[in-house]
Amino acid sequence: MRSQVVIIGAGPAGLMLGRLLELAGVDAVILERKSADYVLGRIRAGVLEQGTIALMDRAQAGQRMHAEGLVHQGVELSFDGDSQRIDFAALIDRHVMVYGQTEVTADLMKARQGRTLYEAEDVELHDLAGKPFVTFRQNGVTQRIDCDFIAGCDGFHGVARQSVPASALTTFERVYPFGWLGVLVDQPPVADELIYAHHERGFALCSQRSHTRSRYYVQVPTDEKVENWSDDRFWDELRLRLNPATAEALKTGVSIEKSIAPLRSFVAEPLRFGKLFLAGDAAHIVPPTGAKGLNLAMSDVAVLADALIEHCVEKSSAGIDAYSAKVLARIWKAERFSWWMTSLLHTFPDTGSFGRRIQRAEFDYLSGSLAAQQSLAENYTGLPD
Known part of the structure; x- marks a missing residue:
């Protein structure tokens, strides 16, 4: 089997990346260790930034979100009973939307037209610096996918980051x-x-x-x-x-x-290793206090999708070469904000x-x-x- 891109992980980040690539005519296969029902059963928070809302629309998966999502124009903070409302609309003319991550996942699953292989076990990544390929076992049969690039969207405990030599990776963590x-x-x-x-x-x-x-x-x-x-x-x-x-x-x-x-804060650097790119929880974790986890993952894959499309369609490597530095700049700002919110409120x-x-x-x-x-x-x- 061959694909231009193999995406590890069918959570919202992997599904969004796969959807954006297929809309641009780039072939991508998604491998997921769990079943589709298991993925849909994971209960996660869902406060969507305006950038994530726009990305769902770009993926042509936003119709139900707009119908059922709850637009919030602010939040309330309190300290020992004293309250202060932060009015997003009045302060900066922006808003967020409450829409569960499970629903985002379901919408992206429904929109996807490409190949998603669930219950893909024993996934291994090979030859990341050369001609990459991925092996896995499904229904007892070992299979191989040759590809141009691999995107690790398989979470904090996934195989993608673990496939990087320890000497090539620097991690920062606070538990x-x-x-x-x-x-x-x-x-x-x-x-x-x-x-x-x-x-x-x-x-x-x-x-x-x-x-x-x-x-x-x-x-x-x-x-x-x-x-x-x-x-x-x-x-x-x-x-x-x-x-x-x-x-x-x-x-x-x-x-x-x-x-x-x-609760933990975690960042891995860099986020590119040859033909492997890390995104979402495979690359970083933020405390949930600032509602950044899902949104940061979506921001990652938006940048990565554009970079891979630029390479596969326009034959330019500028985007993939800049990917790690570009997304890390945003990641650290989100880490700072999540740390600040956590420090204030706990x-x-x-x-x-x-x-x-x-x-x-x-x-x-x-x-x-x-x-x-x-x-x-x-x-x-x-x-x-």
């Missing part, structure tokens, strides 16, 4: 001493927009998936266990971390999904009373400074390319 305990519930959201709350007991987030389904989070230690949290305990803790009016308006119910996500075991007063001063400065609010709005809705 945070807490995680997010998240609950999904079929109840209307407590507010029209997201609420990010700092409390001395820890961070809390009121998010949503639709007008009838909500997602809530509370900060917990990294060694916490889901089974220690009954629904009642979760709702009681969430109420304690919200301002009284929001806590009173909260509608609770039986959780339909409950999990703990650890409690840290080693900061003590001085650290909390600094966080309070940061919140007060944000509340009183139009420039600070504009900076937050610009970063949250997506920096320009």
